[in-house]
Amino acid sequence: MKSSPRRFVLLTLGLVGLLCGGIAFFNFWVDPYNRFGNNRLGVYISAERETKATDVCRYPHNALLLGNSRMGMIQPGQLEGFRFFNAAFGGGTPEEAYYFLDHFARSQELVILGVDLGQCDPPSPQGDIFAPAGWKSALDNILNIKTVEYSARTISDHLAGKPSSIRRDGSFDTAGWFKLYDRENPSYLQWQLDGQKQGCDRFVCPTRERMSFLAKIAELLRQRGISCVVVIPPMHEVVAEHLRRSPVATAYAEWRRELDSIFPVVVDLSLGSYCVADNFFKSDAVHFKPDVGARMLNQEVIPVAVKVVKAQPPKRPQP
Numbered sequence: 001m002k003s004s005p006r007r008f009v010l011l012t013l014g015l016v017g018l019l020c021g022g023i024a025f026f027n028f029w030v031d032p033y034n035r036f037g038n039n040r041l042g043v044y045i046s047a048e049r050e051t052k053a054t055d056v057c058r059y060p061h062n063a064l065l066l067g068n069s070r071m072g073m074i075q076p077g078q079l080e081g082f083r084f085f086n087a088a089f090g091g092g093t094p095e096e097a098y099y100f101l102d103h104f105a106r107s108q109e110l111v112i113l114g115v116d117l118g119q120c121d122p123p124s125p126q127g128d129i130f131a132p133a134g135w136k137s138a139l140d141n142i143l144n145i146k147t148v149e150y151s152a153r154t155i156s157d158h159l160a161g162k163p164s165s166i167r168r169d170g171s172f173d174t175a176g177w178f179k180l181y182d183r184e185n186p187s188y189l190q191w192q193l194d195g196q197k198q199g200c201d202r203f204v205c206p207t208r209e210r211m212s213f214l215a216k217i218a219e220l221l222r223q224r225g226i227s228c229v230v231v232i233p234p235m236h237e238v239v240a241e242h243l244r245r246s247p248v249a250t251a252y253a254e255w256r257r258e259l260d261s262i263f264p265v266v267v268d269l270s271l272g273s274y275c276v277a278d279n280f281f282k283s284d285a286v287h288f289k290p291d292v293g294a295r296m297l298n299q300e301v302i303p304v305a306v307k308v309v310k311a312q313p314p315k316r317p318q319p
Contacts, residue, residue, distance in 0.1 A: 023142070023143060023148060024139075024142045024143055026148065026151055027141070027142040027143070027144070027147045027148060027151050028142050030151035030154050030155060031151075032044070032045055032047070032147065032150035032151050032153070032154040033045070033047040033050040033051060033141070033147075033150070034047065034050060034051035034054050034055070035047075035050045035051075035054065035133070035141060036054075036138075037054045037058070039051070039154075041154050041155065041158040041164075042154070042157070042158055042162075042163070042164030042165075043154075043164050043165055043166045044150075044153055044154050044157040044158070044162065044164065044165055045150050045153065045154070045165070046165075047166070048072075048089050048090060048166060048172075049089055049096075049129060049130070051166050052085075052086075052087055052089070052100075052166070052170050053100070053103070053104070053130050055085070055166075055168050055169075055170060056085050056087060056100075056104045056170070057104065058168070059085050059168050059169055059170070060083065061076075061082075061083045061084060061085040061108065061169075062082055062083050062107075062108055062109045062110070063082035063083065063084045063085070063108055063109060063110040063111070063112065063305075064084065064085055064087050064101070064104075064105060064108055064110070064111045064112070065079075065084050065085070065086045065087060065088055065111075065112050065114075065170075066087050066088055066092070066097045066100065066101070066111060066112070066113050066114065067088040067092055067097070067113060067114025067115070067116075067233075068088060068089065068090065068091060068092040068093075068114065068116065069088065069089070069090040069091065069092070069286075069287065070088075070114060070116070070233045070286065070287055070288065070293075071086070071088035071092075071112075071114035071233065071293070072086060072088035072089065072090060072092075072171075072172060073174060073177075073287055073288065073289070073290045073293050074086060074088075074171070074290060074293035074294055074297065075171045075174075075290050075294060076169045076170065076171055077169065077171075078290070078291070078294035078298075079294060079297055079298060079302065080298050080302055081298075081302045081305070081306055082109065082110055082302070082305075084112075084169070085169055085170045086169060086170035086171045087100055087104070087170055088114065088170075093121075093122040093213070094115070094119065094120070094121060094122075094211075094213035094214050094217065095121060095122050095125055095126065095213045096126075096129065096130075097113060097213070097217060098213045098216050098217050098220065099128045099129065099130045099131075100130055101217060101220055101221065102128075102130075102220060103130045103131075104130075105220070105221065105224060105226055106224065108226055109226065109227060109309050109312075110226065110227045110228070110229070110305050110308075110309055111221055111226055111227070111228045111229075112228075112229050112230075112231060112297065112301060112302075112305065113217065113228060113229070113230050113231070113263075114230075114231055114232075114233055115214065115230050115231070115232055115259065116232070116233065117232055117235065117243075117252060117255075117270040118203050118205075118206075118252055118255050119214075120206035120210045120211050120214075120255075121206075121210050121211065121212055121213050163175070174290050177281065177284075177287070178281070181281040181282065181283050181284040181287075182281045182282050182283075182284075182289075183282055183283060184282050184283065185282070185283035188283050189282070189283045189284075189285055192284070192285040192286065193236065193238050193239060193285050196235070196236070196239045196285060196286075197238075197239055197242045200239065200242060200243050200246055200248060201246060201248060202248075203248045203251055203252065204248075204251060205251040205252070205254040205255045205258070206255065206258075208258060211258060211259075211262065214259070214262050214263070215262050218262050218263050225312065225313065225314070227305065227308045227309045227312045228263060228265070228308075229265045229266075229267060229301055229304055229305045229308055230259065230263045230265065230266045230267070231266075231267045231269060231296075231297070231300075231301050232256075232259075232266065232267070232268045232269060232270045233269060233270065233288070233293075233296075234269045234270060234271075234272065234274035234275045234279070234288060234296070235270055235271065235275055236275060236277060236280055236285040236286075237275040237276055237277050238277070238285070239285065240270070240271045240275040243271065244271065256268065265304060265308055267300055267301050267304055269296060269300060274288070274292065274296055274300075279292040280292075
């Protein structure tokens with residue numbers, strides 16, 4: 001009888017350990033974020049940053065495409081001249097681009113960096129989110145109940161035959177975007193356009209200090225001997241026309257001069273022929289269509305990049 005409490009405690013601890021071990025193994029095996037590189041079923045959750053940090057080390061490539069979701073729409077398989085990995089993120093910032101490049105830009109020949117007109121450092125820096133995870137972070141991931149939910153969803157979606165949201169080349173499946181936004185919705189489109197125009201009218205050219213991560217990117221790639229071409233993506237024609245007539249156009253011109261002083265090669269498509277409304281989703285005034293992005297890079301950016309890469313001196317060996 002005296003040993004009963006002890007047996008109860010040991011049994012309880014054993015069951016808890018077995019449960020935790022089972023959860024950890026299940027989450028580690030499914031790996032819904034593709035954080036550990038074990039994911040074989042596909043990524044079906046919002047895990048761009050985790051999975052791209054894993055796949056960039058596995059997918060054969062010699063060029064990187066970075067920026068926010070506008071650049072993320074572009075399919076690497078449609079691009080010419082180089083084999084690209086799409087490392088753009090939804091809501092991506094220059095800070096994230098810098099840390100991603102710091103960790104993963106080593107042997108590539110080229111980086112094409114998308115920088116939105118007027119973009120600068122984020123107002124609230126996050127720090128290096130791509131730093132190697134410690135054991136505490138790893139345990140939190142594989143023992144997390146939310147991860148169990150995501151693991152179950154991954155298995156369910158895979159068995160249902162759904163496509164992975166992110167492919168191994170860093171591109172994401174745009175079928176859902178076409179379904180949601182390539183249809184007429186005049187009121188929603190107008191709301192977006194009004195918001196963009198108001199944002200333009202409030203623009204104040206940032207100081208050089210507030211463009212620090214762009215400067216860090218330029219210096220990092222210069223030191224590593226990796227060619228870089230910056231592209232300023234097109235704006236919707238309604239916003240572009242508004243900006244041309246706006247008093248803040250001079251502030252944007254000042255920002256452009258500052259960008260030119262940081263990067264030696266900038267291809268500015270922000271107010272040009274690619275701004276036509278047909279190039280954008282019917283109810284999305286922010287994102288141009290994937291084929292437009294590919295055509296834009298193939299015709300306007302990659303020819304410039306080829307010349308830049310050819311003029312680049314031989315790279316020094318990286319540790």
